[in-house]
Amino acid sequence: MAYKIVEAEVRNEKGIHARPSALLVRSCLKHDKKYTITARKISPEISDEIDARDVMGWMTLEAYQGSRIQVKIEYDPKNNEKNSYVDKLTAELVKLIDSDLDEIVERYARTQSNFRIRIIHFLMNYLPHFLRRGK
Numbered sequence: 001m002a003y004k005i006v007e008a009e010v011r012n013e014k015g016i017h018a019r020p021s022a023l024l025v026r027s028c029l030k031h032d033k034k035y036t037i038t039a040r041k042i043s044p045e046i047s048d049e050i051d052a053r054d055v056m057g058w059m060t061l062e063a064y065q066g067s068r069i070q071v072k073i074e075y076d077p078k079n080n081e082k083n084s085y086v087d088k089l090t091a092e093l094v095k096l097i098d099s100d101l102d103e104i105v106e107r108y109a110r111t112q113s114n115f116r117i118r119i120i121h122f123l124m125n126y127l128p129h130f131l132r133r134g135k
Contacts, residue, residue: 002077006090007042008097010067020101021058023108027096028053031089036074043068052093069097 010016016024028037037052041061050057052071063069071093075086096104 001074004073004075004086004090005070006094007068007070008094010063010065010069011098012101013065014102015064015067016058016061016069016097016101018055018059019105020096021055023101023105024058024093024096025053025055027092028089031085035086035089037071037089039069039071041067042070071097 012020038049039052039058039061040049041047041063043066047061049072050061052058061067061069071090073086073090075083077083
């Protein structure tokens with residue numbers, strides 16, 4: 001087994017809290033589950049490694065703005081096809097940690113609420129017409 005280790009600085013003003021943790025976990029779960037993905041805070045002191053697929057793990061890092069996070073992915077170096085996934089995943093995690101996670105979470109929440117509003121609009125405006133036709 002080989003390891004790919006990358007570091008990123010937390011740029012989010014509030015650090016990594018519940019919603020950004022969920023966003024990071026979602027990124028980890030999109031990729032092959034055979035990889036072992038861990039993370040730890042390396043500044044100001046080194047923390048224990050956490051499972052990067054666990055929301056509570058990310059929250060226990062207590063990673064505030066300016067903290068450095070180390071992400072380590074264990075993979076099989078012989079499988080070149082799967083190694084491209086490792087590169088994509090590390091790039092995605094570094095990009096997320098280095099970005100304003102609250103803004104990304106807010107954008108995602110807006111798209112979800114717009115979807116809910118469209119469903120409610122449909123149900124209120126069109127469902128009564130369908131129900132009346134059945135009588």
